[in-house]
Amino acid sequence: MNIKLITVGKLKEKYLKEGIAEYSKRLSRFCKVQVIELADEKTPENASDAENNQIMLKEGERIKAKIGSRDYVIVLAIEGQQFPSEEFSKKIDTIAINGYSDITFVIGGSLGLSKDIKQRANLKMSFGLLTLPHQLMRLVLVEQIYRAFMIQQGSPYHK
Template identity: 75%
Template sequence: MKIKMITVGKLKEKYLKSGIEEYAKRMSRFAKLELIEVPDEKTPEKASDAENTEIMAKEGARIQAKIGERDYVVVLAIEGKQFPSEEFSEKLSQAMLNGYGTLTFIIGGSLGLDPAIKKSANLLLSFGKLTLPHQLMRLVLIEQIYRAFMIREGSPYHK
């Protein structure tokens, strides 16, 4: 099993890197984790809607180039579906049982994601209506993926 996390922009904060490294280490017994950062586009101050759309399309093309043909793609989107952790674990298990060798998670940039990426996803996932920094969301996501694997094996970690 392979898990890819594709994100827009570079992770800069040491404390977030440290947390992500810790969960990546824990998760290594379940899956091979690949963290992919695609460059973000510079957004002009007071960018027009057309400029924002163009920026998201460029970032979307970079993301699309990293998605495999047979990946099960989960896009983080505020309009996505919310799940309790147990149900999220079940969704991931079902994807694996359905023959997907790679679970790919996508976190967009500060402007959001190209609609084409959202449209091609197998699942739109939301962690709620709150707006969280994209860099913090990486840590939250990797912890929830780890939790899903722990639930799957019946570990007390989830309790």
């Protein structure tokens, strides 16, 4: 299985990079992990809705260019479905059973994701109503993917 994480914006904090690298290393026994960082658009201080939509469209085009036609796409969106870790684990297993070998997770920029990227998604997923920095969300997501595989293995990692 191949797991691709497409994110908008650069990861700057060393501790987050180290955490993601650690979980990516742990995941390597289950799948191939690829993290793709895309440039974010500069957002003016008091941008209008139209300007914000244009920014999301530009970022969306960059995202779309990295999604394969046969990828199962999961976007992180506040309005998405929430899962306990056990159900998320079953979901990943079911995706694989249904013949998908490539799962692509997408984390948008500070404004979120364009409508066309959300429409391309096979699943919209939320980690709750809390607002988290996008950089921290990357670490949380990679840890939850690792946890999902450990649950499938019956590991005591998930208690």
